[in-house]
Amino acid sequence: MTALATSLTPTHLHFLEALFPGDGLVTRPEEMAVYGADSSRRSAMPWAVVRPRTEEQIVELLRWAEAERVPLVPRLRGTGMSGGAVPAFGGVVVSTLWLNRVLDIDAEDFCAEVEPGVVTAEFQALTQKRRLFYPPDPASLKISTLGGNVATCAGGMRAVKYGVTRDYVLGVRAVLPGGKICDAGGRAHKNVVGLDLTRLFVGSCGTLGIFTKLTLKLLPLPESSATVLAAFGSLHDALEGARGVFRAGILPTALEFMDATACRGIAQIKDVPWPTAPNGDTRAVLLLKIDGSASALADELARLERALSQAGPSCLLKGLGPREEEPLWEIRRLVSPAAFQLGPDKLGEDIAVPRGSTVQAVEGFQALGAEHGVHVACYGHLGDGNIHVNIIYDAQDEGQRARAKACKEAVFRLTLSLGGTISGEHGTGITKAPYVSWQLSETERALMAGIKQVFDPSGILNPGKGWV
Amino acid sequence: MTALATSLTPTHLHFLEALFPGDGLVTRPEEMAVYGADSSRRSAMPWAVVRPRTEEQIVELLRWAEAERVPLVPRLRGTGMSGGAVPAFGGVVVSTLWLNRVLDIDAEDFCAEVEPGVVTAEFQALTQKRRLFYPPDPASLKISTLGGNVATCAGGMRAVKYGVTRDYVLGVRAVLPGGKICDAGGRAHKNVVGLDLTRLFVGSCGTLGIFTKLTLKLLPLPESSATVLAAFGSLHDALEGARGVFRAGILPTALEFMDATACRGIAQIKDVPWPTAPNGDTRAVLLLKIDGSASALADELARLERALSQAGPSCLLKGLGPREEEPLWEIRRLVSPAAFQLGPDKLGEDIAVPRGSTVQAVEGFQALGAEHGVHVACYGHLGDGNIHVNIIYDAQDEGQRARAKACKEAVFRLTLSLGGTISGEHGTGITKAPYVSWQLSETERALMAGIKQVFDPSGILNPGKGWV
Numbered sequence: 001m002t003a004l005a006t007s008l009t010p011t012h013l014h015f016l017e018a019l020f021p022g023d024g025l026v027t028r029p030e031e032m033a034v035y036g037a038d039s040s041r042r043s044a045m046p047w048a049v050v051r052p053r054t055e056e057q058i059v060e061l062l063r064w065a066e067a068e069r070v071p072l073v074p075r076l077r078g079t080g081m082s083g084g085a086v087p088a089f090g091g092v093v094v095s096t097l098w099l100n101r102v103l104d105i106d107a108e109d110f111c112a113e114v115e116p117g118v119v120t121a122e123f124q125a126l127t128q129k130r131r132l133f134y135p136p137d138p139a140s141l142k143i144s145t146l147g148g149n150v151a152t153c154a155g156g157m158r159a160v161k162y163g164v165t166r167d168y169v170l171g172v173r174a175v176l177p178g179g180k181i182c183d184a185g186g187r188a189h190k191n192v193v194g195l196d197l198t199r200l201f202v203g204s205c206g207t208l209g210i211f212t213k214l215t216l217k218l219l220p221l222p223e224s225s226a227t228v229l230a231a232f233g234s235l236h237d238a239l240e241g242a243r244g245v246f247r248a249g250i251l252p253t254a255l256e257f258m259d260a261t262a263c264r265g266i267a268q269i270k271d272v273p274w275p276t277a278p279n280g281d282t283r284a285v286l287l288l289k290i291d292g293s294a295s296a297l298a299d300e301l302a303r304l305e306r307a308l309s310q311a312g313p314s315c316l317l318k319g320l321g322p323r324e325e326e327p328l329w330e331i332r333r334l335v336s337p338a339a340f341q342l343g344p345d346k347l348g349e350d351i352a353v354p355r356g357s358t359v360q361a362v363e364g365f366q367a368l369g370a371e372h373g374v375h376v377a378c379y380g381h382l383g384d385g386n387i388h389v390n391i392i393y394d395a396q397d398e399g400q401r402a403r404a405k406a407c408k409e410a411v412f413r414l415t416l417s418l419g420g421t422i423s424g425e426h427g428t429g430i431t432k433a434p435y436v437s438w439q440l441s442e443t444e445r446a447l448m449a450g451i452k453q454v455f456d457p458s459g460i461l462n463p464g465k466g467w468v
Numbered sequence: 469m470t471a472l473a474t475s476l477t478p479t480h481l482h483f484l485e486a487l488f489p490g491d492g493l494v495t496r497p498e499e500m501a502v503y504g505a506d507s508s509r510r511s512a513m514p515w516a517v518v519r520p521r522t523e524e525q526i527v528e529l530l531r532w533a534e535a536e537r538v539p540l541v542p543r544l545r546g547t548g549m550s551g552g553a554v555p556a557f558g559g560v561v562v563s564t565l566w567l568n569r570v571l572d573i574d575a576e577d578f579c580a581e582v583e584p585g586v587v588t589a590e591f592q593a594l595t596q597k598r599r600l601f602y603p604p605d606p607a608s609l610k611i612s613t614l615g616g617n618v619a620t621c622a623g624g625m626r627a628v629k630y631g632v633t634r635d636y637v638l639g640v641r642a643v644l645p646g647g648k649i650c651d652a653g654g655r656a657h658k659n660v661v662g663l664d665l666t667r668l669f670v671g672s673c674g675t676l677g678i679f680t681k682l683t684l685k686l687l688p689l690p691e692s693s694a695t696v697l698a699a700f701g702s703l704h705d706a707l708e709g710a711r712g713v714f715r716a717g718i719l720p721t722a723l724e725f726m727d728a729t730a731c732r733g734i735a736q737i738k739d740v741p742w743p744t745a746p747n748g749d750t751r752a753v754l755l756l757k758i759d760g761s762a763s764a765l766a767d768e769l770a771r772l773e774r775a776l777s778q779a780g781p782s783c784l785l786k787g788l789g790p791r792e793e794e795p796l797w798e799i800r801r802l803v804s805p806a807a808f809q810l811g812p813d814k815l816g817e818d819i820a821v822p823r824g825s826t827v828q829a830v831e832g833f834q835a836l837g838a839e840h841g842v843h844v845a846c847y848g849h850l851g852d853g854n855i856h857v858n859i860i861y862d863a864q865d866e867g868q869r870a871r872a873k874a875c876k877e878a879v880f881r882l883t884l885s886l887g888g889t890i891s892g893e894h895g896t897g898i899t900k901a902p903y904v905s906w907q908l909s910e911t912e913r914a915l916m917a918g919i920k921q922v923f924d925p926s927g928i929l930n931p932g933k934g935w936v
Contacts, residue, residue: 163631167635186822249688249689355657420655447922448663
């Protein structure tokens with residue numbers, strides 16, 4: 001195998017200038033810098049940034065890059081948390097943000113065709129106008145794109161009831177190294193012809209092809225929704241409350257939780273509705289959403305309250321319909337900023353464990369925080385066992401930095417010992433790449449490397465990312 | 469690449485005798501014959517049949533088969549409709565029916581671990597006892613197995629609301645050619661570490677590995693369900709009724725339909741509740757199921773009736789709860805046997821089209837039947853656009869046989885022109901393998917062949933099946 005190029009030659013740059021005229025090519029370092037970072041806070045300077053306007057340009061680009069062995073790093077809004085879009089090993093960044101047309105939203109087919117650069121929330125607003133529903137709701141949805149969501153198999157809060165991005169991708173059109181187009185799947189909701197290339201692209205982090213079109217599945221829009229917030233004096237009671245909900249046969253749309261550390265952080269920046277010291281102690285808060293027809297909701301809300309009440313909450317608030325629900329969800333959105341009340345830096349992990357192991361996991365993570373002398377705040381998608389573990393520390397302090405890293409690794413080990421995964425929804429990118437072999441066997445990694453080679457024999461697409 | 473063996477040598481047989489003592493090895497033709505057929509009505513005589521009791525035997529078998537280049541055809545209950553389990557190109561049939569333990573059903577984790585030979589309906593009964601729910605419901609579920617369902621990505625009636633088998637597979641443990649074990653996925657409901665090997669195994673028809681364990685996702689069991697049967701004087705009105713249901717924001721659990729030919733067939737073997745000639749004419753029947761909490765159901769049932777009534781049904785029956793629903797679903801189960809009232813033989817296809825194209829598809833298929841002088845009965849999973857097209861003819865008549873085949877091919881062409889797929893849930897096996905290239909491009913097929921080679925470099929697993 002010919003080695004990858006290690007920089008761009010003048011001939012390479014001439015080629016890119018011709019293929020991406022005007023502002024289609026970016027080479028000034030101050031302009032390129034923003035294309036070299038993502039929400040992982042890692043960054044690296046691209047060799048160049050190209051901004052195609054058409055699929056034809058992408059085809060040409062991939063034909064050239066394959067022939068010249070030039071690494072390409074596909075990118076959209078860069079909201080990923082694990083460095084998947086950072087050109088850490090060099091290469092030309094390919095931003096497909098300008099491929100941002102909604103080609104079709106079809107209320108009869110219950111599907112949509114979009115280009116990768118469409119912003120998720122804008123797409124959802126368009127579908128809602130037609131009383132259609134695209135459930136995946138990663139926290140970044142107001143700024144992240146559908147293409148990025150598919151590349152990372154983005155999750156979100158509604159996954160408990162509705163599943164993740166994978167469950168809404170019916171088709172993927174992608175340009176492969178060498179310039180061939182793979183048009184996998186389509187608009188039929190059921191399809192079992194051949195191996196499932198469509199879902200293989202989902203979560204592949206730009207390592208198999210560059211998306212130019214996505215076909216997405218839509219649902220009828222639920223008529224309304226309702227939310228309950230319940231605070232508890234112990235983590236155990238809160239998780240018992242959550243269990244009671246499932247036991248009552250309720251499949252909530254979302255089932256979020258915050259641990260004592262997260263609750264304390266929020267109480268420092270906002271008046272909170274739950275008991276705080278010295279009048280009481282709140283060790284965990286649950287937030288649940290349900291959705292459905294307006295008339296069915298009132299009844300389900302009553303059942304939800306009954307199920308939660310059995311676990312003895314110290315406070316139980318409810319909201320019926322978006323206007324009443326919003327203040328409750330505003331609290332949830334404060335968790336991430338509130339973490340910084342406890343320290344200037346954080347490692348934001350997103351492990352997932354089997355749903356029944358959440359008590360053991362969260363208690364274990366808290367103990368690991370104490371053991372390593374760092375704050376650990378746990379919150380997130382309890383209903384999926386997908387827990388965001390924030391390790392809060394001061395990066396200026398070398399000792400704390402080392403202890404935070406050691407704590408993170410201990411979190412991964414505990415997660416794996418519980419049968420969990422080191423990433424529930426953020427992917428492994430570069431920040432978790434060193435730990436992938438803790439989870440995946442040599443056999444699995446060899447299969448993935450083999451599959452990668454089928455799509456990208458020279459290894460030009462997003463090298464060094466994910467699972468290698 | 470060394471060519472595959474074309475028969476078993478005495479040394480091969482000695483090896484198999486030693487590895488599968490007693491009734492673990494079957495070599496008498498009269499016993500082997502049943503292992504050479506499936507529900508496609510195709511058959512071929514296996515070279516031998518082995519019935520492992522342990523994963524260790526499968527590991528040894530795959531080590532040997534890889535070294536000796538002996539083709540293996542994995543098999544369970546053989547309920548597949550497309551010949552996927554038929555050893556049409558020779559080889560040793562591997563029945564994993566004796567790996568049939570339910571290892572774990574966990575009401576906290578909402579997941580189960582099972583061996584491939586567990587019968588789907590028996591598993592569902594066990595989950596129901598614990599108020600858990602495994603939604604996939606292929607028509608064969610009383611006799612088919614979970615391993616077979618995963619190998620074919622089996623669909624079913626509940627796919628409209630709950631999706632297909634793919635959506636419930638969290639992990640697959642499989643033995644690969646050469647004897648290595650791939651243990652993909654796990655018990656966490658969210659997991660994005662590495663490429664999605666788990667879903668790649670789903671629907672791969674035994675071409676990538678032999679399953680030894682499956683980890684399945686479960687839901688809380690819905691409290692109750694309700695069913696509505698509505699008959700219409702025209703196909704157009706029926707499909708308008710179905711559209712109205714979705715427009716009302718209702719996502720039914722199941723939405724089945726039968727066309728005029730299917731209705732006529734049923735009326736010949738049973739008293740039917742809908743108007744028949746000379747008192748009226750029923751051109752289409754819809755059957756819908758909804759599920760949820762008992763109190764919410766009454767309301768949703770009323771909404772469902774309102775939505776359907778706007779399309780002017782000639783008859784509308786409802787049933788609340790399983791006892792009242794059962795007689796309505798009994799009618800649905802008669803469609804397939806009733807087809808034989810119209811002729812002794814049938815080609816049972818299962819195309820799927822984008823949901824909004826169902827009218828055009830069904831009217832088109834009926835016209836193709838008239839054009840080719842064969843009966844065409846359409847019925848099935850309208851809610852997914854997944855239509856079972858039964859072409860009914862007399863195979864003794866050479867002209868009819870040719871016309872039936874020509875009609876089938878015309879059905880595929882019309883399906884593809886509507887953006888559909890030649891198989892919604894039966895897979896391509898051997899019966900549809902010749903048509904795969906009508907749907908999939910050379911690029912897609914080359915990727916699939918490349919992936920296949922990563923898992924099975926010598927091509928010993930179920931050769932000639934699926935998409936090649």
